[in-house]
Amino acid sequence: MKRYFYLLLPVLMAVLMLGCSKDQQQDSFDTGRTGTGGSLARFIIVNNYLYVVDDQNLIAYDITSFRNPKEVSNIPIGFNIETIYNMGDKLFIGSQNAMYIYSIKNPSRPAYEASATHLRACDPVVANEAYAYVTVRSSWANSSACGGNINALLVYDIADMQYPRLVNTLEMYNPHGLALYGNTLYVCDGTQGLKIFDISDTYNSEPQYLKAVETSDNTYFDCIAKDGYLYTMMENGFVIYDISDPHEPRELGKILH
């Protein structure tokens, strides 16, 4: 009997500790799952770090201790910085006149790799191993001050990450955010709808336009493609599409004011 008691005691203590320090245990039992934001985001979490871009700087916060972020670096990048995207150990940062690529091989110290400037316009970026896709959008009467007069989808060859090469320019209407889903590229082209491109042919840098999808005369601003679903940010809410066939989004639920 005594033997069993001594065996049970540490187990009992562990259970008690679990129950008592709930707050602290929250963090360690927390699987630390992150979610996914859109291409217009200024915040992105990669492993134990939160990366933020404000109008001029890239700031890295160590969030190993979830509730106690610690700023570990703050780097000036340029002016009118707007968006941040992660692919592998790289950050792609969009601004009003350039796309910047930073390495986060050393996650607490992002290091500049390359940049590609373009004519003045607003631009989010998404990328895969072969290409970076950037939409550039110019000022409209009642939208944010982007300046310039170009509206397009730019494709950069990033096989050599240090020398991004502009290889394609596709004219667009009023393009905002974009999303990559395997061999499909979705571009939110304002009131012209959600445009769908096939990018399965990696030797052809030009995305193959398939079609546009529109929902009740609304404006598409951004989209997130994840686990068979596409979530679109609209002018007054959101729509969810089934993309089990990525070329044929099927509208499911929505909340539009």
Add this chain to the structure above:
Amino acid sequence: MSKLCYFLISAGMLLAVSCNNKGDKEVMGWAPVYASAEDITVQNESPLPPIENAGKIYIRGDYFYQVENGKGIHVIDVSNKEQPVQQAFIRVAGAQELSIRGNNLYVNSFNDLVVIDISDVQNSREVHRMKNTFHMFNSTTPPQSGYFECVDESRGTVVSWQQKMLVNPKCRY
């Protein structure tokens, strides 16, 4: 009285009136709009407000999040993709961005980085705040160049800017 007299008296009265104005300068400019500490506390709101000024989006598992620009975050249950249901609204003044890890939601409240415990999404609470850690919002100068009413931090947090007629403005951008 002679015409000259009338003229002199009128001119004199005019001068007197304009002298009393003491040469006040009135010009259209910007003025900061302040909020009290209470106004900007993080808390759940009920009843749930509709999505009006639809902001950035975020998905994690069965929950979808959409920013209500400058006001907070809508939390939506999307376990049934055909029927999204609004579950909560977390009021965060100045919100534009969000990201989530574990039970913690990272959001900006103007230029503060705020961490919110969302383990119970209808009873969210702020667990950490790093004040003025980035520059997402201009809290010291107005959106456009020109005269503006100088920022007085003792009056609270600057939450937006409004255009108004300023009298003898001391600041210029």
